[in-house]
Amino acid sequence: MADAASLADVRLTPAKGGITAPAGFKTAGVHCGIKATAALDLAILAADGPASAAALFTTNLAQAAPVILSRRHIGHTQGSARAVVVNSGCANACTGDVGLAHARMMAVETAGAVGCTPEEVLVASTGVIGVTLNIDRVVAGIRTAARALSPANGSEAARAIMTTDPFPKEHAVTVDTPQGSFRIGGMAKGSGMIEPDMATMLGFLTTDAQVAPAMLRQALQASARDTFNAITVDGECSTNDCLFAMASGASGVAIDGASYPALLEGFLAVSRELALGIVRGGEGATKLIAITVTNARTIDAARQVARTIANSPLVKTAVHGADPNWGRIVAAAGRSGVSFDIDQATVHVGGILLFENGLPHDDAAPLAAEHLKGKTVQIDVSLGSGAESATIWTCDLTAEYVRINGEYRT
Amino acid sequence: MADAASLADVRLTPAKGGITAPAGFKTAGVHCGIKATAALDLAILAADGPASAAALFTTNLAQAAPVILSRRHIGHTQGSARAVVVNSGCANACTGDVGLAHARMMAVETAGAVGCTPEEVLVASTGVIGVTLNIDRVVAGIRTAARALSPANGSEAARAIMTTDPFPKEHAVTVDTPQGSFRIGGMAKGSGMIEPDMATMLGFLTTDAQVAPAMLRQALQASARDTFNAITVDGECSTNDCLFAMASGASGVAIDGASYPALLEGFLAVSRELALGIVRGGEGATKLIAITVTNARTIDAARQVARTIANSPLVKTAVHGADPNWGRIVAAAGRSGVSFDIDQATVHVGGILLFENGLPHDDAAPLAAEHLKGKTVQIDVSLGSGAESATIWTCDLTAEYVRINGEYRT
Numbered sequence: 001m002a003d004a005a006s007l008a009d010v011r012l013t014p015a016k017g018g019i020t021a022p023a024g025f026k027t028a029g030v031h032c033g034i035k036a037t038a039a040l041d042l043a044i045l046a047a048d049g050p051a052s053a054a055a056l057f058t059t060n061l062a063q064a065a066p067v068i069l070s071r072r073h074i075g076h077t078q079g080s081a082r083a084v085v086v087n088s089g090c091a092n093a094c095t096g097d098v099g100l101a102h103a104r105m106m107a108v109e110t111a112g113a114v115g116c117t118p119e120e121v122l123v124a125s126t127g128v129i130g131v132t133l134n135i136d137r138v139v140a141g142i143r144t145a146a147r148a149l150s151p152a153n154g155s156e157a158a159r160a161i162m163t164t165d166p167f168p169k170e171h172a173v174t175v176d177t178p179q180g181s182f183r184i185g186g187m188a189k190g191s192g193m194i195e196p197d198m199a200t201m202l203g204f205l206t207t208d209a210q211v212a213p214a215m216l217r218q219a220l221q222a223s224a225r226d227t228f229n230a231i232t233v234d235g236e237c238s239t240n241d242c243l244f245a246m247a248s249g250a251s252g253v254a255i256d257g258a259s260y261p262a263l264l265e266g267f268l269a270v271s272r273e274l275a276l277g278i279v280r281g282g283e284g285a286t287k288l289i290a291i292t293v294t295n296a297r298t299i300d301a302a303r304q305v306a307r308t309i310a311n312s313p314l315v316k317t318a319v320h321g322a323d324p325n326w327g328r329i330v331a332a333a334g335r336s337g338v339s340f341d342i343d344q345a346t347v348h349v350g351g352i353l354l355f356e357n358g359l360p361h362d363d364a365a366p367l368a369a370e371h372l373k374g375k376t377v378q379i380d381v382s383l384g385s386g387a388e389s390a391t392i393w394t395c396d397l398t399a400e401y402v403r404i405n406g407e408y409r410t
Numbered sequence: 411m412a413d414a415a416s417l418a419d420v421r422l423t424p425a426k427g428g429i430t431a432p433a434g435f436k437t438a439g440v441h442c443g444i445k446a447t448a449a450l451d452l453a454i455l456a457a458d459g460p461a462s463a464a465a466l467f468t469t470n471l472a473q474a475a476p477v478i479l480s481r482r483h484i485g486h487t488q489g490s491a492r493a494v495v496v497n498s499g500c501a502n503a504c505t506g507d508v509g510l511a512h513a514r515m516m517a518v519e520t521a522g523a524v525g526c527t528p529e530e531v532l533v534a535s536t537g538v539i540g541v542t543l544n545i546d547r548v549v550a551g552i553r554t555a556a557r558a559l560s561p562a563n564g565s566e567a568a569r570a571i572m573t574t575d576p577f578p579k580e581h582a583v584t585v586d587t588p589q590g591s592f593r594i595g596g597m598a599k600g601s602g603m604i605e606p607d608m609a610t611m612l613g614f615l616t617t618d619a620q621v622a623p624a625m626l627r628q629a630l631q632a633s634a635r636d637t638f639n640a641i642t643v644d645g646e647c648s649t650n651d652c653l654f655a656m657a658s659g660a661s662g663v664a665i666d667g668a669s670y671p672a673l674l675e676g677f678l679a680v681s682r683e684l685a686l687g688i689v690r691g692g693e694g695a696t697k698l699i700a701i702t703v704t705n706a707r708t709i710d711a712a713r714q715v716a717r718t719i720a721n722s723p724l725v726k727t728a729v730h731g732a733d734p735n736w737g738r739i740v741a742a743a744g745r746s747g748v749s750f751d752i753d754q755a756t757v758h759v760g761g762i763l764l765f766e767n768g769l770p771h772d773d774a775a776p777l778a779a780e781h782l783k784g785k786t787v788q789i790d791v792s793l794g795s796g797a798e799s800a801t802i803w804t805c806d807l808t809a810e811y812v813r814i815n816g817e818y819r820t
Contacts, residue, residue, distance in 0.1 A: 062744035062752045094737060096769045129737030130770035234723045239741055313644045313723070313807075314815055321816030327504060327539030331649055334472035342472045359506045360540035397723075398816075399809035405724055406731030406808075 010262040011176040012269050018154030018170030021185035022208035024048045024248025028148035029160030032141020034089035034127070034134060040160035042141040045204060046083040046114045046149055051246040052210075053081035054217035055122065056224055058241035064093030065103040066123040067240060073107065073119045079213025082116035084204060084244055085109075086161050087138060088189070090127040093239040102133045109139050113146030124202050124242045126163055126189065158187040161202055164404065165191045169277035175209075175266040180253035182209035184266040188274035191233070191283045203228055203243040203274060209263060210249030219260070219267045220245045227271035230303075231393045232310050233282035234401070279393045284401030289319055289377045289394050293333075297386035301338045305381065306392035308336035316397035319377055324368035326354040333381055344384030351378065416671040421586040422679050428564030428580030431595035432618035434458045434658025438558035439570030442551020444499035444537065444544060450570035452551040455614060456493040456524045456559055461656040462620075463491035464627035465532065466634055468651035474503030476533040477650060479513040483529045489623025492526035494614060494654055495519075496571050497548060498599070500537040503649040512543045519549050523556030534612050534652045536573055536599065568597040571612055574814065575601045579687035585619075585676040590663040592619035594676040598684035601643070601693045613638055613653040613684060619673060620659035629670070629677045630655045637681035640713075641803045642720050643692035644811070689803045694811030699729055699787045699804050703743075707796035711748045715791065716802035718746035726807035729787055734778035736764040743791055754794030761788065 015021045027045045034041040055074050057067050074081065085106050092099045107121040114121075125133075158168035172185035190201035205220070224243055245267075255263045280288050291309050296302035309315055312332040318325040326347045334342065347355035350371025352364045371377065425431045437455045445451045465484045467477050484491065495516050502509045517531040524531075535543075568578035582595035600611035615630070630653065638653055655677075665673045690698050701719050706712035719725055722742040728735040736757045744752065757765040760781025762774045781787065 060741060060744040061750065062740050094740060094765070094768060094770060096767075129741070130765075130772065239737075239744065313811070317812050317815035320812065323816070327501075327649075330472050330504060331470060331539070334470040334649065340471065355504065355540075357506070358504060360504055362540065397812060399812045401723070402727050402730065402807060402809045402812060405727035406733070 006261040007265055009178045010265060012173045012266060015172040015174045015183055017172055017185060018158055019045060019185045019187040019204055019206055020151045020154040021172030022183040022206045022248060022250070024208050024250030025206050026149035026151050027153045027157040028145040028150065029153060029156030030141050030145045030148060032144065033137040034087055040156060041087060041089045042138065042145055043086045043157040043160035044083060044110060044142065044145045044149060045157060047246055047248050048250070050080055050082055050120070051248050052213045052216045053079055053122065054213060054220045054245045056220060056243040058238055060239050062094065062239045064091055064125060064240040065095055065099035066092055066125045067242060068100060069103040069107065070122040070124065070242065073122060076119045079217065080120060081122050081246055082120040083110050083114045084122045084124065085142060086124045086202065088126050088161050088163050090125060090131050090133050091129045091240050092125040092133050094130045095132050098132055102135045105135055106138060106142065109142045113142060122244055124240070126161065126202055126240055129239060154185070154187070161187065161189040163189065163191065164283060165189050166281045169274045171270050171273040173266050173269050175262050177259050177262045179259045180251065182207060182251040182253040184270050186270040186274050188278060190278040191281055201228065201238065201241045201278060205245040205267060205270060207247045208249065208251035209247055210252070210254040211247040211263065215255060215260060216245055216247050219264050222264055223267035223271045227268060227275040230391060231275045231279050232307065233279060233285070233395055276393060279395050282395035283404045284398040285395030286398060287319060287375055287377055287396045289379065289396065290391055291379045291394065292389060292391045293381045293383065294389040295382045295384050295386055296388045299388045299390055302388050302390035303392065305333050305336045305338050305383065306390050308332050309379065309381065310392045310394035313397050316394065319372055320396035320398050322369050322372035324349050324354060324365045324372060326360065329379060329381065330355060340383040340385045346382045348380040417675055419588045420672040420675060422583045422676060425582040425584045425593055427595060428568055428582055429455060429595045429597045429614055429616055430561045430564040431582030432593040432616045432658060432660070434618050434660030435616050436559035436561050437563045437567040438555040438560065439563060439566030440551055440555045440558060442554065443547040444497055450566060451497060451499045452548065452555055453496045453567040453570035454493060454520060454552065454555045454559060455567060457656055457658050458660070460490055460492055460530070461658050462623045462626045463489055463532065464623060464630045464655045466630060466653040468648055470649050472504065472649045474501055474535060474650040475505055475509035475513040476502055476535045477652060478510060479517065480532040480534065480652065483517065483532060486529045489627065490530060491532050491656055492530040493520050493524045494532045494534065495552060496534045496612065498536050498571050498573050500535060500541050500543050501539045501650050502535040502543050504540040505542050508542055512545045515545055516548060516552065519552045523552060532654055534650070536571065536612055536650055539649060564595070564597070571597065571599040573599065573601065574693060575599050576691045579684045579691070581680050581683040583676050583679050585672050587669050587672045589669045590661065592617060592661040592663040594680050596680040596684050598688060600688040601691055611638065611648065611651045611688060615655040615677060615680060617657045617673070618659065618661035619657055620662070620664040621657040621673065625665060625670060626655055626657050629674050632674055633677035633681045637678060637685040640801060641685045641689050642717065643689060643695070643805055686803060689805050692805040693814045694808040695805030696808060697729060697785055697787055697806045699789065699806065700801055701789045701804065702799060702801045703791045703793065704799040705792045705794050705796055706798045709798045709800055712798050712800035713802065715743050715746045715748050715793065716800055718742050719789065719791065720802045720804035723807055726804065729782055730806035730808050732779050732782035734759050734764060734775045734782060736770065739789060739791065740765060750793040750795045756792045756794070758790040
């Protein structure tokens with residue numbers, strides 16, 4: 001969270017247009033034939049001129065070709081990019097040297113179409129792992145998309161990057177500051193968080209503020225920590241995860257130390273909306289669950305306990321069944337690897353105290369069960385051992401999740 | 411695994427009688443009224459005289475009253491016990507001082523019935539967390555069970571410790587050695603491995619060999635590592651897990667350094683059968699999955715990779731759907747935290763090579779899919795980075811798991 005004092009004069013208001021709400025960006029989403037259906041499967045996001053860029057990549061040891069290539073490209077340009085090209089329907093992961101060559105061809109083709117060097121193009125892919133791209137279709141799609149680039153196509157792009165996502169995720173805000181106004185836009189996809197086949201998480205942020213690459217990277221990392229990196233659908237981590245940010249500078253507002261908190265606040269607002277959209281649209285999900293751990297010794301300890309609870313299949317199934325089963329929450333916290341005194345811990349569900357002083361408050365269980373019947377669930381765990389806190393968002397585990405992932409591909 | 415050379419003259423053969431196959435033990439299983447149905451819910455296992463004893467307990471920070479009490483008792487006696495009393499249907503966990511008093515009353519009542527000190531009684535409970543025991547019914551049940559103690563009641567005891575287990579788990583072997591013959595018996599329960607409500611893992615081993623407490627503990631720890639501690643249903647860890655061993659000495663065969671490998675081999679055989687029974691009977695399970703990781707730098711690294719794959723909901727749902735989705739296996743290994751070179755790794759499913767040199771062998775996928783349709787699935791991952799290996803067993807993740815855990819209690 002940015003410093004509150006420095007944000008007194010800053011106002012965030014929702015804006016239309018998603019990824020192209022900020023000035024200086026065009027986009028397009030087309031169907032090129034990677035997906036068997038007629039659904040959109042290729043998107044280009046292009047800045048009108050050279051833009052600052054920052055990127056975060058999956059920490060999985062197995063990295064897809066576009067991840068390897070994009071990391072090289074942004075290292076080569078030291079934080080500058082002109083365009084991003086994204087395909088869905090094929091992850092181009094575990095595809096060896098051919099896969100790398102295909103990712104490079106996507107960058108070369110996009111560079112030719114928008115007028116920049118291949119190194120100024122970032123590439124992202126999502127879809128089935130271990131399958132080689134139909135590069136002829138992709139190249140044809142890039143040409144079609146390049147001709148269709150427009151500031152009005154944000155929604156097409158947001159749909160073109162989807163795989164099993166039940167709905168597109170896009171959001172934008174206008175940030176008014178004493179130094180001037182600028183916009184931040186974004187789109188994301190992901191359904192299992194960070195999942196190797198269908199539901200890799202991809203996120204894209206744009207702004208028309210003028211931001212130096214190092215500061216852009218700082219804002220991206222800081223906002224991702226509490227948004228894209230604070231969600232989990234199934235605890236999986238993909239070969240293809242990417243989060244990209246581009247700053248066009250078209251608003252004329254230059255971000256410095258004084259206005260950085262406003263930029264960060266805007267990044268947080270857009271990223272949170274997109275990240276929670278991913279959880280709400282998680283595979284088989286029917287509920288959004290926020291797990292807040294307070295009074296931990298460190299933020300990392302709070303995150304570790306919250307994440308263990310969030311990934312507990314027993315907690316997720318209990319929430320699905322609207323069962324105020326605090327015992328599963330206590331047991332997950334107890335096996336998280338974080339040391340704390342159970343007798344000092346408390347558990348609230350929907351603000352209702354269920355566990356304190358090592359004992360249940362089962363008389364309150366029916367009230368908590370009512371809360372659990374809603375679409376948004378709040379679980380609070382106090383460890384009683386410090387002053388730090390963290391929130392992790394997840395969704396419930398349902399028979400539909402099993403169906404989606406058990407029946408896929410076969 | 412015990413030294414092969416020292417096992418040349420050792421022969422293991424299955425024996426009848428389960429936990430009471432070894433001489434010197436009696437048991438009983440009764441219905442005392444903790445469960446709402448007429449199902450058995452209380453068991454006593456008693457040695458005819460003082461026995462060596464060893465115990466392993468859950469590592470969860472949240473420990474149930476019987477765990478706290480049993481740990482104290484076996485510490486007090488320094489590895490001697492006369493009886494174990496177990497109830498199902500109520501975990502006596504998160505029940506505060508009242509819960510501890512109830513666990514102690516179970517020990518006192520059992521001690522009075524079998525003629526020993528309360529400290530010579532170990533107590534275990536499994537069932538719903540956060541609910542206070544109906545101690546009057548339990549005390550009455552202990553009296554009834556004590557009158558029914560018999561060497562012929564192994565199966566009743568194995569059924570009385572069940573919760574959602576679809577079938578009882580019991581096994582016994584006769585161990586013939588140059589020093590003489592002895593028996594090892596056991597029973598276990600558990601359905602979610604190590605689950606806070608219904609499916610805590612409890613394991614009990616008996617032997618009529620004469621074993622000093624320190625050596626009994628050594629055999630219990632060593633055999634648990636590759637059996638009870640090498641299974642996972644859902645990655646959860648309970649407040650109530652216990653594994654107890656008792657040695658009556660009734661066979662007259664004293665275990666020393668020369669015959670220890672035979673004892674360990676017998677413990678491994680019985681524990682493996684019981685542990686795999688827990689996985690086969692895992693909540694909602696339809697398949698037993700063995701995940702063997704080879705060519706790791708250390709055994710711990712091999713276990714960590716195998717465990718990450720075993721707990722991956724995407725791998726578990728893919729196996730359920732008979733989908734040879736090696737990408738999910740590679741991605742789970744890649745996020746396990748163990749460092750290795752993906753290009754050196756291989757993945758086999760049912761002995762069929764699916765991934766090598768960073769590339770898929772998708773032509774073999776239909777064969778692997780056939781293997782996955784069976785009840786027992788073998789997944790082999792070579793990390794290509796060392797000489798150590800480990801196996802973890804798990805089951806598939808099914809809609810039935812969600813149903814059991816989403817609809818329980820409400």
